[in-house]
Structure formats: structure tokens, C-alpha cells
Amino acid sequence: MxxxxxxxxxxxxxxxxxxxxxxxxxxxxxxxxxxxxxxxxxxxxxxxxxxxxxxxxxxxxxxxxxxxxxxxxxxxxxxxxxxxxxxxxxxGVPLGGLPPQAGNAVAAHLAQDQRNLAALARDVEHVRLERAAQLLAGARRVLLLGWRNSYPVALHLREQLLQARAAVDVGPHPGQTVAEELTGLERRDALVVVAFRRRPPAVGRVLAAAREAEVPTVLLTDPTGRALGAQVEHCFTVPVDGPGAFDGYAAAMSLVTMLAEAVLARRGRAGRERIEQVGRVHARLGELE
CATH class of the missing domain: 1.10.10.10 (Winged helix-like DNA-binding domain superfamily/Winged helix DNA-binding domain)
Structure with missing residues (x-):
């Protein structure tokens, strides 16, 4: 803390x-x-x-x-x-937590996750999701950026998108800065910024740089980052409230799944063929059970 x-x-x-x-x-x-x-x-x-x-x-x-x-x-x-x-x-500061006498902690977490998912369902419109998916399906290159707790969400989205298409990168990598990742992006590409609360000040500067370079951008954030949505073409606000000291990312991961599913559907035959190709390489390498 x-x-x-x-x-x-x-x-x-x-x-x-x-x-x-x-x-x-x-x-x-x-x-x-x-x-x-x-x-x-x-x-x-x-x-x-x-x-x-x-x-x-x-x-x-x-x-x-x-x-x-x-x-x-x-x-x-x-x-x-x-x-x-x-x-x-x-x-997002992890304060307090669920005391031992709070009762069923599992029930408390599940109840809050359900509230977050319900709020996400009210906020995410099918049309907005499809427009973002169309961008990610057709871009020459997709770059995903996430910091701190946002990085695992960005990484998970990258792994899902890679099933449907090539040229999907995630950053910043350990020990590296963001400038190298952003350099070369243009309007034919797509940037996805995952920026949940307790995000670094760099997020706003990255969004401004992408806007200046005319790079189409998707932003995944929580209500505290809603103002950042004015800088991007596609913004999804996801609740991450938890019942105790820590934030919950069930709704964020659900949005990632919905977005990846929509991209796969947009990719059509090319997406199905890539999944088959990836499966054959998995079998050849013996990487999965």
C-alpha cells in the first residue's frame, strides 16, 4: 500500500x-x-x-x-x-478490505461482480462494439498498451485477437518505453489503450500522440477515466468496483471476450483459417494437452 x-x-x-x-x-x-x-x-x-x-x-x-x-x-x-x-x-487505492466478521466473502465478491456486469451490459451497445471490432479486424497492425493492473487485461485481449488475425502486439514490455511502440503507427493501424484506475500520467500523453498521428484508438477504462474518452474514437467504460480492498476485473475480462468474439466474426473465413493454422502448429509443437 x-x-x-x-x-x-x-x-x-x-x-x-x-x-x-x-x-x-x-x-x-x-x-x-x-x-x-x-x-x-x-x-x-x-x-x-x-x-x-x-x-x-x-x-x-x-x-x-x-x-x-x-x-x-x-x-x-x-x-x-x-x-x-x-x-x-x-x-483504486487498496484500503480496508473485507474483515473476517463480514460473513461470506465469496458471496460478497460474486454479488459485486454481478453488479459490475449488469452495469457493463447497460453501457455497452451492440453498434459501438461492432464498430470497434470492425476497426480491429481490418487494421494493418494492432497495438495494445496497458500499465499496472491494466496490463494483464491488454495481454489477454492480445492472446484472443491473435487467434483471429496476425500483427497484434502488446506493450510496454519490461524495461522498455512506449515511444518505440507508437512510432510508425498510422491511420491504417489501430491502437487499444487499457487504462483502469491508478493509471500513470503517460496514458493521456499516449492518447494525445495517437490522435496527432491520426491513429484510430479504442480505450478501455473505468468511470474515473471517462474524460479521456474525448480523445478517442471508441471508448468503453467498465466498472471495476470490488467489495473489499481490491478492484474486480470480471466485467473487464467479459468485455475483452465480447470484443474478441466480434473481431473473429468480422474476420470470417480468414479468421477460421487462422484458427485452424494455429491449431496445426500447436499439434506439431506439442504445446497443448
């Missing part, structure tokens, strides 16, 4: 306030302070009584401690922590 982002850090946050007054705290207050510092990302989930019990202090000590920090009450400190955690989680 990025410690500089962990709620409720930052200006006026609990960590900062503790650091200012730590030397002035009583031994019991320091016990509470140490516990809070070790459980900052979970602070919003505690009641005052629960925090006192877990920290091994009285409710009065907890109340006095937060007043020393400048909060009228623990409730206000918790509200600030909850608001900061919510804002950071919306950006």
Missing part, C-alpha cells in the same frame, strides 16, 4: 495530528495512538467502545486522546477517516 495515500493521512489527517502531539501524550494516550497508527486504514470501521477495547484503554481515554488531536469527538475523527478512505478507494 502507498503509505502517503493511506487514509486518513494527508493534511489535517489523524497520522499527521498524532505526529505533532505524540511527545505530549500520556502513556495511556500513547497506547491508543500506537494502536490507531497501526490500524489507520480500519479506523472508520470502529466504534468508540470497540476502539477502546482493542487498544486496551477506557472510553474516556479514547475520547480525551481524540480531543488532544483537535477533534471534538471520536465520531468526527471517524467521519473524516471514512470520507478520506472513500475518496481514496474510489481512485
Amino acid at each position: 502507498d503509505h502517503d495515500l493511506a487514509a486518513p493521512d494527508g493534511p489535517g489527517g489523524v497520522r499527521e495530528r498524532i505526529e505533532v502531539v505524540y511527545g505530549e501524550l500520556s502513556p495511556l494516550e500513547r497506547t491508543v495512538a500506537d494502536f490507531v497508527l497501526e490500524h489507520l486504514s480500519e479506523l472508520a470501521t470502529y466504534s468508540g467502545a470497540e476502539l477502546a477495547q482493542e487498544a486496551g484503554a477506557s472510553k474516556a481515554t479514547v475520547s480525551r486522546f481524540f480531543r488532544r488531536l483537535g477533534f471534538p469527538s471520536f465520531a468526527q475523527a471517524r467521519a473524516q477517516a471514512r470520507a478520506q478512505a472513500s475518496a481514496l478507494r474510489a481512485r
